[in-house]
Amino acid sequence: MQITNDIMSLNEKNASTLESQHVHDVYENIASHFSETRQKPWPNVVKFLNKSRPGAIVLDVGCGNAKYFTNTTDIYQLGCDRSTQLAQICKNRNHQVFNCDCLQLPIRSNCVDLCISIAVLHHLATSDRRLKALKEINRVLAVGGQALVYVWAKEQCRNQNLSTYLKQSKVNNKHKPESLVESTKEFCVESIDVNLPIHTNRSNFIHNDLLVPWKLNQKKEQEKESETHLRYYHVFEECELKLLCEQINDCKVIDYYYDQGNWCVIFEKIKI
């Protein structure tokens, strides 16, 4: 299956600017509200983590609020996140965490046994950056170590089944899947002079690069209207994530699957 022509192509500086404004700043602003809505671990991620053996070093790249950390003493769990606010939430739960960018992991090579990166790579604005993030994860894995990466899929409805994301809209559950088309509002990201479509929440994706609104829950005392923040996403086509992994020499794809609106890959560091 081919990647469509709808590719946004940015230089490094503009990609970094876009991510700074529409990913990093947003998460800093929405951190506690975001954390409240991200409490339930996904079963297939937990299943992957349960592969760990005693003494395993387990890294969560983009760990957010430490959703996938447990209280076990059998393994060493380490998280990193770009958001200082989210990392603080993680620390308050007594977990080891540090701040960094997933493109420059400040970790020595060949020392991690299991790595997860859930809903992170789809915030990177170019395919070079997405590949670089995968290479960084593979670099820190020990030979034989494995990583699980989840990214948002462009295809939210597979085999007539709506993903959990689409099902969360009461409207969607009444209509046939094909009719769930987003309307096209656009937003101009002035700093880089690029227009991006604004996604209608809980509808199918048409574009590959888009802004998804997050409405911040305001406390009752606050009189102004609730703020809406726009988060940048690149949604992945069917083979896209797998093809990126296959570009890495010392990386072998072990499994590739679709899970509730996400494309998921398990890969292993191999000796070449």
Add this chain to the structure above:
Amino acid sequence: MKLLTHNLLSSKCLKGVKVGYPLRIVAKDVKISESEFNKEFVKKIIPKLDWKVFVNAAVQVRSTYDCTNVVTQEFNLYQSTTILTGFTKCLFFLFQIGHGNDLSDELIDDYEDDEEYLKKVHHLLMEVEIINGELICPETERVFPISSGIPNLLLNENEVS
């Protein structure tokens, strides 16, 4: 930041850095928290450590922080919870490090069977936490702050290779 975390961190991602390991530690506030000793875990983690870096990190913590700054004790569910026990353990740590009772920088051969040794490793690896301080790149002297127990290794735009 525990010393096991320190053992994994590197500044090689900085522009112009060839090795970037280990990061030098400056400890300003240190917390000793008791945590459950898991013998299997310690046995399995030792071969994964850069042992010399670990031993040296413990020495750096000793030599850079003011002993009077040792902060609160924390007790988890697995420990007996008298304040005296915690205080005594804290004094013991200070006594140990004050009297140079460090682990040797050569790992002993039969560590797997030596429970006292494993407990010592566990204590330094898992129970010593740097709350405020600095991590310093050995090649560029770039300072990465540690605050509220969280090291910040985010790079500036001009530091990215």
